[in-house]
Amino acid sequence: MRLKEKANIVAFLQDARAARGDVWFQTDEGDQLNLKSVLSQYVFISAAGNEGESALKNGKIVCEKKQDYQFLQEYLESAES
Amino acid sequence: MEHLEFRVSVMGELLIAAHxxxxxKLEPDFEYIYGHCPEKEFFYNLFQLSSSSRTIKEHFQHSEMPIICxxxxxxxWIAQFHEGAYYLLGPFFTMDASETYIRNICYEAKFPSSLVTSFLVHLSLLPVIHIQNAMDYAVMLYRCLYGITPRKNDVEISFEEGVSAEAESWSSGTWHGTFQAERKMVEAIKKGDLEAFNEIARGLSGAQIGKLAGMGDALRQTKNxxxxxxxxxxxxxMEAGVSSEGAYNLSxxxxxxxxxxxxxxxxxxxxEEMTYAFFQRIRHVTANLSCSRAVRIAAEYIETHLREKISLDEIAKEAGYASxxxxxxxxxxxxxxxNSYIRRRKIELAKELMWEGRKTAVDIAEELCFSSPSYFAATFRKYTGMSPTEFIDKKENAGS
Structure with missing residues (x-):
């Protein structure tokens, strides 16, 4: 699932740390960042950048455990969108 | 409050210009008030996500002193809490981290290169601040806010355990200064040129001579x-002419x-004390170059054993002549x-030790092997024109 456009990135990453399983940011090219890692989080917020230029638009959030999608749902676009 | 913010503003401008x-400035819950930093959104987010923000909050629940984390x-980051707000200086790289280090970690972890590039561009804005300088800035920040200068010992230091440091090429561009700068420093030492040495050392202040400890142990690093x-x-x-025994004893x-x-x-x-002591030794050696070899050896022997009882027979034996x-x-x-030379040099050393203010006159008399505190005081008066107490009073008045 993709991140909502106006999602609070810091709050999302803080909650991702508390998720039961790993939470990944996967680019459209197939590269991955494990968002439980501090360094990954820094790279992620750097990529968030300005709204129009955000590299996060070209990737999606992948949760190792399905229940974490619900845990993080306020930040994620619904599956239908 | 306006006066305080003005002081903070001036200090802030000077630190940005220099380093x-x-x-x-942040609210107690770290809500943003202001930040004078390029890419402030990124660095503000980074601060909120880092362990430093938690460390800072916990620290100021029980302390009023500045913290470096x-x-x-x-x-x-350097932080101080004052009148309901956090004042921060940073971010900066500590001595054990660098842009190159983090780049290598990112590559080893196979982070997407398109994302890493943006991240490294942000990091290129950060200075490298050695822990000793960071402590000075922490003291400055406290002084700016409270109007009182704290002791450096009261500055809390909290470094989190580092990421794997297995990559060998993780040194910053400022690491070890440069080999040539260190060679120049050695040349300045050999010539006894303290001014040249200090200038080179200032240029190397972002570097570190011999990193042997890992992240998270600033005291061990500094000791090493x-x-x-x-x-x-x-x-x-020794290359400047100080005897090997003298140099080894001093070190x-x-x-x-x-x-x-x-x-x-x-x-x-x-x-700093050690640096000064070595430069003094080198100056004594070079000042005596016009003397005969026997006298140079005798003077060097005396310098090496100033903290002991020295006898003429020992000196003569060292110089290879009859007493x-x-x-x-x-x-x-x-x-x-x-004998007069020995007494004079001991008193000169005593003055240096008393000026440091860490020992009493009685302790110094014992350290320099005077037969009694009263003999020390009499000798001190003979060579300086004042008693040890008067000297200490003069020093304290000079400092006030």
Missing amino acids: HLYNW ADRVGIG SGIVFATIISRAA DYYIQKIEGSRFVSDTQHIV YYLSGKFQKEMGESI
Whole structure:
């Protein structure tokens, strides 16, 4: 699932740390960042950048455990969108 | 309040101009008030995510003193809480982290290169601030806010355990300064040129001579740097003409003091003291170059054993001459008797030790092997025109 456009990135990453399983940011090219890692989080917020230029638009959030999608749902676009 | 913010603003501008060290003000819950920093949204988010924000909050629940903290990738912050707000300086790289280090970690972890590039561009804005300088800035920040200068020992240091440091090429561009700068420093030591040495050392202040400890142990790092420097300076002193026994004794003395220190600032003072002591030794050696070899050996022996009871027989044996012959030669070339020279040099050392303010006159008399405190006081008066107490009072009045 993709991140909502106006999602609070810091709050999302803080909650991702508390998720039961790993939470990944996967680019459209197939590269991955494990968002439980501090360094990954820094790279992620750097990529968030300005709204129009955000590299996060070209990737999606992948949760190792399905229940974490619900845990993080306020930040994620619904599956239908 | 306006006056306070003006002071903070001036200090902030000066630190940005001198070191690209940025400043921030945040609410108690870390809500943003202001930040004078390029890419402030990124760095503000980074601060909120880093362990440093939690460390800072916990620290000021029980302390009013400034804190320097760094997260596990070595990005540091200086913080002070005052009248309901956090004042921060940073972010900056601590000595153990660098742009190159983090780049290597990112590549080893196979982070997407398109994302890493943006991240590294942000990091290129950060200065490298050595822990000793960071402590100075923490003291400055506290002074700016409270109007009182805290002791460096009261600055809390909290560095989180680092990410894997297995990659060998993780040194910053400022690491070890440059080899050539260190060689110049050695040349300045050999010539006894303290001014040139200090200038080169200032240029190397972003570097570190001999990193042997891992992240998270600033005291051990500082001690290791001091010990490595003791080796360098003692070798240079020997090349300048100081006897090997004298150089080794001096470096051993200070290495023991360094190992016994409990605070980073104390270790720094000891290294400064050691530097000064070596330069004094080198100056004495070079000042006596016009004297005969026997007299130079005698003077060097006295310098090496100033903290002991020295006998003419020992000196003569060292110089390889009979006592009566050496006495006459010494008097002729140095303009005073050996015993007078010994007493004068001990008193000069006593003055330096008293000026430091860490020992009493009685302790110093014992350290320099005077037969009694009263004899020390009488000798002190003879060579300085004042008693030890008067000297200490004069020093305290000079400092007030």
